[in-house]
Amino acid sequence: MLTQNDLRILSELYQYGPMFPTHLKAVIDLKSEFYIYRRLRLLKEYGYMDQTNLYVPIEGYKRKRRKVGTMYYLLTKGVHGARKHLQVDLDRKVRIEKPAGTWMYYQYYLGRIRAELAPLFRDDNEWVPGKLVKQQLNLSDKIRIHALLKVNGFRYAVYNFNGARPENVAKIVTAQTKSINRLVDGHIVICPKAKQSEKLRSIFLQDSDFTNIRFLNYDNAVDVISELIRNDQHMRMINLIKERYPHVHINIEQTPNAILGIDFIPPGAYIGNSNRGSFFISELLTENMRIIKALRFFDGTAAQRCNLPSTAFVLLRDKWQENEYLKIINNKHVNFIY
Structure with a gap:
């Protein structure tokens, strides 16, 4: 059974x-x-x-x-x-x-990319496999779509091209993007090596009709796609803060960890200014328990005296997670939103 x-x-x-x-x-x-x-x-x-x-x-x-x-x-x-x-x-x-063996080698890297991106997805509808996409959008089996990425209301078709020559890939991408361009908002092409993606990019730069295509490789795919997802999550967080704390004026800017000098504020975190002093907006860090535990010792009063972020906002996936993290963090300067 x-x-x-x-x-x-x-x-x-x-x-x-x-x-x-x-x-x-x-x-x-x-x-x-x-x-x-x-x-x-x-x-x-x-x-x-x-x-x-x-x-x-x-x-x-x-x-x-x-x-x-x-x-x-x-x-x-x-x-x-x-x-x-x-x-x-x-x-x-x-x-x-x-x-x-060669095909398994490519499958290994594609599986690793999706496994590293999995903690960032709120549900299964944000990354839809190609076979289901073809069924849902009634596409031909000849279209080589690997997945459909949904971010901030936009839909990106993700393609994977293994060891094919960039010139041949360019012809395939041109034909496929034209056939499904009306169904998606952008295209992400993943190649095994950086040289292949750069070659493809140079080919398509000559054609101004293809401005909504990103060319990635196995090394930078996770970083670029995760940045797209995080930007969506930050906008969702900002909207939640505006809804729940209407008196807070948000002016967001990205600040590296080296400038802040605080260990538990991760690189790429977002800070903003309000009429109550500075506050810190975290990334989606519910999977990183080291960051969560470090927030127990966050002293917002002392941070405000030093003109540092005084309030932490942590974006959670679901409401039930709030009770779990409240057991770990009992800090009035830390707010959980979902």
Whole structure:
């Protein structure tokens, strides 16, 4: 009998392809890492999936490789189970093949990108997998969309192009963006290497019609996309503060940690000025317990004397989290909003 978590695991593997257990744990948020290994082992024994090792070449050696980890991929039985759970048409034929090493290498980086972005999403609707996007928007299977990112009311189509030449990718991107341009507000193209993304950018700079495309690579994709998400979260936080504290005048500016000189204010935090003195607006840091615990010792009165932020606002995902963090932080200078 498959549990609800088993169905979620099958659905993730069906929508995104082979994944590492650690990446699955990050996006599904299960009980523990040992729990997901146990479930994967059982699903493999029952014939829903199989596993294969990912090896990468060692730099400086011609034939030596090192093991990165174990990736799990669905078998035919697992695909049918995932489709039934997702209520996808089961009549289409399924062709299952053991994933090639090169393709698994790209899947590893894509899985890591999504796992690092997962704590920033409030719900599953902010990052929709490509297979569901094609079904929802009635798109052709030939369109190579990896996911749909929803930020601040805008929709960005995310594409992944593995080892293809930039010239060939440019032709594909041009055709695809024109076909779905009316359905999305922007496009994000992820390439494996920085040279490929720079080459693509130089190609598209010559065409003024394509100004809403971002070209990223595996190294900077997390930073750029997370900045988009955080900007949306900061605007949501500012609107909440204006609604709950109408007497506070907000003038936001980004201030690096080195200028503030306070350990628990993270780099990239936002501060503002009000008629009651300065206050500090945190990022979405509910996953960072070190920051949360450090706020216990935040002395707003002393900070105000030194012309430093005197009130901390922490953005939470849900209302129930407020009670959890109030047990850790009992500080009148710290406000939780959601």
